[in-house]
Amino acid sequence: MILNEKIKAFEVQLTGVDGEDFGIVPTSEALAMARKLKVDLVCTSLMSSPPPCKLVRAGKAKEEEQQARKREQAPKLKEIRLTPQIEEHDYETKKQQAERILKSGDAVQFVVRIQGKEGAQAKTLLESLLNDLAASGRKKTGIQLSGKQAAVQVDPLTD
The missing domain is CATH 3.30.110.10 (Translation initiation factor 3 (IF-3), C-terminal domain)
Structure with missing residues (x-):
């Protein structure tokens, strides 16, 4: 899971906090939107171009990752x-x-x-x-x- 500034792609396929589709957006603009809304920008997959990203409530991304790890064990x-x-x-x-x-x-x-x-x-x-x-x-x-x-x-x- 890649968060915020660690996303290196030039543009991303962005999904909002409530699931709304913003389409293809430059990464810098997506990061600015995340900061403004006080949420995290999370890249869900690196397998496609542009990579799909979504805006997630701050801290929730890490919680989901920990839950997924717990289920895997x-x-x-x-x-x-x-x-x-x-x-x-x-x-x-x-x-x-x-x-x-x-x-x-x-x-x-x-x-x-x-x-x-x-x-x-x-x-x-x-x-x-x-x-x-x-x-x-x-x-x-x-x-x-x-x-x-x-x-x-x-x-x-x-x-």
Whole structure:
């Protein structure tokens, strides 16, 4: 994204703040108009001649670029470990931690360490967590019981 004085083209295809089309305008004139309106002149593509530019509220261009970068990043997978004999307060803490992670756009993997015959307890614990987190995310994998642990991955809900 190229802003204001960094646009080197002699003339640009200009679009106004409210989407009005100004046509092909000399870059110096477009910059003067941007300064007068206290907005930024943003070049949207360098692939055509003259390059299309638009007048954007000051600071909004950077916000849009940051949002686009955030969307491009693959969601991270965060692991939360639990035990089958978890206390109610600790359960609530882990649930809130998972909600925060899911709202930030990352996935959560719950892992419950199992000893002996705790498999059914672990499965019940993970099912109740999935029910409580239904508003924030949905399970990607089923509950997987294997040897010494039970695990389930929860992905964030996409808007």
